[in-house]
Amino acid sequence: MLNWDDPLEKITPSAPAKEHFSEMPGVAVDREAEPAVDSVKRLVGGSDLTANIAPIKYQWAWDAYIKSQRNFWLPTEIGMGEDLMALKQLNDNERHTFFTTFATLTTADALHQRNLALAVYERISAPEVGMAIIAQMHQETIHSMSYQHIIESLNFDEDEIYLLYQRVPQIRAKFEYSNRMTRGLQGQTADLKEYVRGLFFYYMIFEGVWFMANFCPIFSMQRRRLMVRTGEQLQYIARDESGHVGFGRALIWALWQEAPETRMEESQAHALMREAMALEADYAQYTVKPMLGYDLELHQRHARYLANRRLQDMGFAPIYPESEVACLPWWEEQIGFRKEKNFFETRVTEYQTGGALSWD
Numbered sequence: 528m529l530n531w532d533d534p535l536e537k538i539t540p541s542a543p544a545k546e547h548f549s550e551m552p553g554v555a556v557d558r559e560a561e562p563a564v565d566s567v568k569r570l571v572g573g574s575d576l577t578a579n580i581a582p583i584k585y586q587w588a589w590d591a592y593i594k595s596q597r598n599f600w601l602p603t604e605i606g607m608g609e610d611l612m613a614l615k616q617l618n619d620n621e622r623h624t625f626f627t628t629f630a631t632l633t634t635a636d637a638l639h640q641r642n643l644a645l646a647v648y649e650r651i652s653a654p655e656v657g658m659a660i661i662a663q664m665h666q667e668t669i670h671s672m673s674y675q676h677i678i679e680s681l682n683f684d685e686d687e688i689y690l691l692y693q694r695v696p697q698i699r700a701k702f703e704y705s706n707r708m709t710r711g712l713q714g715q716t717a718d719l720k721e722y723v724r725g726l727f728f729y730y731m732i733f734e735g736v737w738f739m740a741n742f743c744p745i746f747s748m749q750r751r752r753l754m755v756r757t758g759e760q761l762q763y764i765a766r767d768e769s770g771h772v773g774f775g776r777a778l779i780w781a782l783w784q785e786a787p788e789t790r791m792e793e794s795q796a797h798a799l800m801r802e803a804m805a806l807e808a809d810y811a812q813y814t815v816k817p818m819l820g821y822d823l824e825l826h827q828r829h830a831r832y833l834a835n836r837r838l839q840d841m842g843f844a845p846i847y848p849e850s851e852v853a854c855l856p857w858w859e860e861q862i863g864f865r866k867e868k869n870f871f872e873t874r875v876t877e878y879q880t881g882g883a884l885s886w887d
């Protein structure tokens with residue numbers, strides 16, 4: 528029986544020699560008459576050849592799947608002891624910002640798992656794309672595992688963390704809006720245009736702007752050597768999330784190409800983004816209190832920068848002035864694991880089997 532300690536060569540069967548193929552019984556007598564898998568495979572509403580992983584038609588999805596496997600990590604490998612000491616050093620503003628931000632992230636990831644499993648995956652008929660979505664689902668469970676590891680290690684009150692969204696209207700409003708926006712993802716017969724609009728909201732706004740912006744208050748603490756281990760956990764999560772955003776972008780573009788009638792109007796994308804950013808502003812007003820090196824203004828500017836980037840990713844004009852440029856000099860470094868890893872003396876590099884992810 529195989530176990531974790533077996534060398535990879537044992538787990539991965541070596542490819543059979545070519546000549547074995549010629550010994551297979553000739554079932555398909557008239558290959559010319561069969562439709563090529565490539566031509567009947569579609570992202571949505573494809574033929575029932577949903578078990579034909581190859582020939583791979585959507586290479587970007589296969590690449591995303593492979594990359595997510597290479598980026599596998601375990602939250603429990605990161606010891607949290609240092610943060611127990613740091614918690615005692617936080618001032619009131621830092622404590623408020625940390626807890627409210629952290630609590631919001633826990634709810635967001637739990638929601639992602641359900642969204643992907645019950646809505647996004649259901650409609651997809653190309654198996655290599657489905658595999659990438661299943662891999663994403665698994666990564667989202669790792670993120671929930673990470674939060675639970677932090678909660679248990681730092682003796683947080685579980686109810687206070689997991690139920691905060693119900694008690695704070697500014698947090699609840701974001702999740703209620705999210706539930707409304709992703710309703711269109713559900714059901715095989717739902718309007719395809721609604722499905723793609725739901726994907727745009729889910730991948731480009733929820734994950735690409737809200738989630739990415741919400742890491743930053745805690746990252747700013749980490750840069751000051753406060754809550755360093757939590758920050759490190761969030762760096763792994765952010766690396767996964769940047770992969771999700773890249774995958775979502777490719778999926779939406781591919782759907783627009785296959786079903787041009789699902790293409791969104793720029794005005795619709797702008798309206799969605801503006802609504803989401805208004806909710807983000809209310810939310811940030813509640814969560815982000817002035818801290819050394821980070822405040823509400825900086826947070827908002829960064830969120831606007833992300834909003835512009837996500838719109839441009841999809842071929843739309845930015846909605847904020849051109850002067851809205853990256854204002855957090857450490858942002859790319861935090862999510863890309865570039866430089867300074869030795870500074871934190873952590874084990875991060877041990878997990879860098881997939882290399883750094885980028886937005887482009």
Ligand SMILES: [Fe+2]
Pocket residue numbers: 636639666667670764768
């Ligand atoms: Fe996540």
Ligand SMILES: [Fe+2]
Pocket residue numbers: 639667734767768771
């Ligand atoms: Fe995600």
